[in-house]
Amino acid sequence: MSEDLTYGEALAELRAIHARLSAEDVDVDRLLEDVQRAATLLDFCQKRITAVGEQLEEVLADFDDPAAQGS
Amino acid sequence: MVTEFPTPVWVRGEVSGYRRTSGGAVFFRLADPEVEGAALDVGGRGIVMADVERVLAATGLGGLRDGVEIRIRGTVGVNARNSQIRLSLLEIDPTFIAGRLAMERAQVLARLSADGALGANRSIPLPLVPLRIGLVTSRGSAAHGDFTDQLRRSGYRFSIKTAHTSVQGETAPARIAAGVGRFRSESVDMIAIVRGGGSKLDLAVFDTEIVARAIAATPVPVLTGIGHDMDRTIADEAAALAEKTPSAAGEWLVSRVAEFAGRLDRARALIGREGREALRRHHHRIRVVRADVAGAAVTLRRQEDHLHRLGVDLAGASRRVVERHRVGLETLRHWFSAIDLEPTLKRGFAIVTDADRGTVIKSIAQVSPGDRLSVRLADGTVVVEVRDK
Numbered sequence: 001m002s003e004d005l006t007y008g009e010a011l012a013e014l015r016a017i018h019a020r021l022s023a024e025d026v027d028v029d030r031l032l033e034d035v036q037r038a039a040t041l042l043d044f045c046q047k048r049i050t051a052v053g054e055q056l057e058e059v060l061a062d063f064d065d066p067a068a069q070g071s
Numbered sequence: 072m073v074t075e076f077p078t079p080v081w082v083r084g085e086v087s088g089y090r091r092t093s094g095g096a097v098f099f100r101l102a103d104p105e106v107e108g109a110a111l112d113v114g115g116r117g118i119v120m121a122d123v124e125r126v127l128a129a130t131g132l133g134g135l136r137d138g139v140e141i142r143i144r145g146t147v148g149v150n151a152r153n154s155q156i157r158l159s160l161l162e163i164d165p166t167f168i169a170g171r172l173a174m175e176r177a178q179v180l181a182r183l184s185a186d187g188a189l190g191a192n193r194s195i196p197l198p199l200v201p202l203r204i205g206l207v208t209s210r211g212s213a214a215h216g217d218f219t220d221q222l223r224r225s226g227y228r229f230s231i232k233t234a235h236t237s238v239q240g241e242t243a244p245a246r247i248a249a250g251v252g253r254f255r256s257e258s259v260d261m262i263a264i265v266r267g268g269g270s271k272l273d274l275a276v277f278d279t280e281i282v283a284r285a286i287a288a289t290p291v292p293v294l295t296g297i298g299h300d301m302d303r304t305i306a307d308e309a310a311a312l313a314e315k316t317p318s319a320a321g322e323w324l325v326s327r328v329a330e331f332a333g334r335l336d337r338a339r340a341l342i343g344r345e346g347r348e349a350l351r352r353h354h355h356r357i358r359v360v361r362a363d364v365a366g367a368a369v370t371l372r373r374q375e376d377h378l379h380r381l382g383v384d385l386a387g388a389s390r391r392v393v394e395r396h397r398v399g400l401e402t403l404r405h406w407f408s409a410i411d412l413e414p415t416l417k418r419g420f421a422i423v424t425d426a427d428r429g430t431v432i433k434s435i436a437q438v439s440p441g442d443r444l445s446v447r448l449a450d451g452t453v454v455v456e457v458r459d460k
Contacts, residue, residue, distance in 0.1 A: 011396075014403055021410055028422050028431050028447070031412060038407045045400050053393045060386045 007048045014041045075148035079161055082111060083142040086135055095120055097135070101143070101158070113145065115160035123163045130165040132172075133270020138241045142167035172271060172278070179280045179305055188287035192311045195292045198260040200331045201324050203230050205254030205262040205291070207247060210235035214267040214317040218296060221321025227328045232257060243276040248285035251293065261292050261324070264306060265317035268298035277304035286310055296320025416449035423447075426454050435460065 017038045021031065084101035091097050095117030102110040115123065124134060135141065142164040149156050183189045204222070208215045210233075222229040234250030237243050247264065254262050264286075266277070276282065277297055283305045286293045292311035296319055297304055307313035314320040412422065423432040426443040438444065442457045 018403060018406065021407075025431070028424060029429065031410075035407055035411045035413075038403070039411075042400060042404050042407065045396075046404075049393060049396045049400060053390075053397070056389055056393060060389070 005044065007045060010041045010045050014038055073148040073150050075146045075159065079144050079146050081142060081144050082158065085138065085140045087137050089135060089137050112155065112157045113160055114157055119160055123160065126163060126165055130169060132165055132168050133272035139168065139272060140171050172275060176278045176305065179278060179283065182280060183283050183309065188284060189309055191287040192289060192293050192309055195311055197292050197311060201260040201327055202228060203258060203260045205257060205259035206231050206233045207236060207250035207262065207264045208266065209237060212267055214265045218263065218265045218317040218321045221318055221325060225325040227325065232259060239273060244279040244281045247276060248281045251285040251289055254291060255289055259291055261294050262289060263294045263296060263320055265296040265320055266298060267317065274304055277306035282306050283309040294320050294323065421446050421448050
């Protein structure tokens with residue numbers, strides 16, 4: 001993905017695609033494109049959330065380890 | 072052979088060359104101090120002298136000696152061998168000596184009062200701790216011993232510088248004055264002049280102007296301890312302080328030092344008491360502060376606990392947020408994978424739409440022969456025409 005996208009924007013776009021594809025008359029021409037876009041966004045969000053989870057654990061390790069405090 | 076004139080005569084003059092034989096006989100010259108060369112040899116037989124000395128002792132005047140002015144009665148005799156005239160002493164007039172002394176004393180006092188010399192030494196403040204003493208006395212006298220014993224027995228660290236001086240004889244006044252003067256240039260707190268008891272004639276040296284002036288000229292207070300029961304001497308009058316005996320003079324110095332030592336002890340006790348009280352107050356303050364600090368430590372620990380709990384809560388909450396998003400994304404992925412048509416198209420299915428309108432054909436009712444339909448397959452789209460229905 002070349003564009004600068006935030007997690008929030010990516011998630012909002014994912015939800016929009018989800019809503020579009022849930023409708024009665026799906027635009028089949030856009031269907032593939034939408035699904036591919038959704039897959040990309042999902043990957044992006046998945047990576048973001050994994051990275052955030054890992055960083056969070058690092059920060060929380062400092063939280064829990066008294067030796068790390070004040071150092 | 073001496074020829075004596077029978078009628079006794081009264082004569083007066085100043086004694087000089089006084090000497091006494093082992094048998095008690097006395098010889099001296101009696102001179103008129105105002106007329107040079109006017110002098111008479113006097114002799115007193117032992118038996119007469121015993122009377123004369125008894126009379127003098129009874130009036131407190133003391134023995135005859137050089138320099139004393141006297142009035143005596145005797146018979147005049149001429150020594151035939153050398154033509155010398157000599158007076159044979161018969162009696163002495165004690166009231167004359169006493170009167171002379173009193174008159175001289177009064178004259179000296181008047182002169183000293185006139186120029187303020189009497190009050191000079193008395194106006195000097197007495198030292199609080201008179202430990203360095205300049206002592207004017209006769210070496211080895213009882214007065215010397217009594218005075219120094221008092222100081223030694225006290226246990227205080229007196230330092231005594233002594234000017235030994237004779238306290239009898241014609242030169243005594245000048246020597247006493249010199250002794251007092253000597254201490255002007257030495258560091259002493261007080262000068263003490265002590266002398267044991269004596270006759271009026273003995274003590275006459277302390278009635279002299281030269282001694283009084285020496286005392287007046289001294290910048291250090293003078294203390295006298297001149298033993299006498301009767302009148303104060305002029306030295307006593309001129310001194311800052313006069314005690315009646317050498318011992319009393321010593322006692323005064325000791326009690327003066329003791330008074331200061333007592334004040335020191337009381338001050339020391341007071342300082343000790345105040346110091347302990349101040350220390351007690353500080354201890355109390357420290358206890359209070361320590362309790363405050365302990366209280367603060369408890370508060371700090373509570374804050375730490377609170378922060379720790381906040382941290383734990385925050386950790387849980389943030390983990391839950393991440394988890395919720397992970398699950399949400401997973402759900403979306405499943406959903407999207409379910410509607411992805413590519414695998415379905417690859418298996419041979421197709422999507423048919425109206426080639427002109429683009430609508431998805433879900434029923435045969437939507438088409439008629441001749442309609443152009445767009446058929447989407449896995450690898451592309453073909454347009455077909457409906458022939459039959």
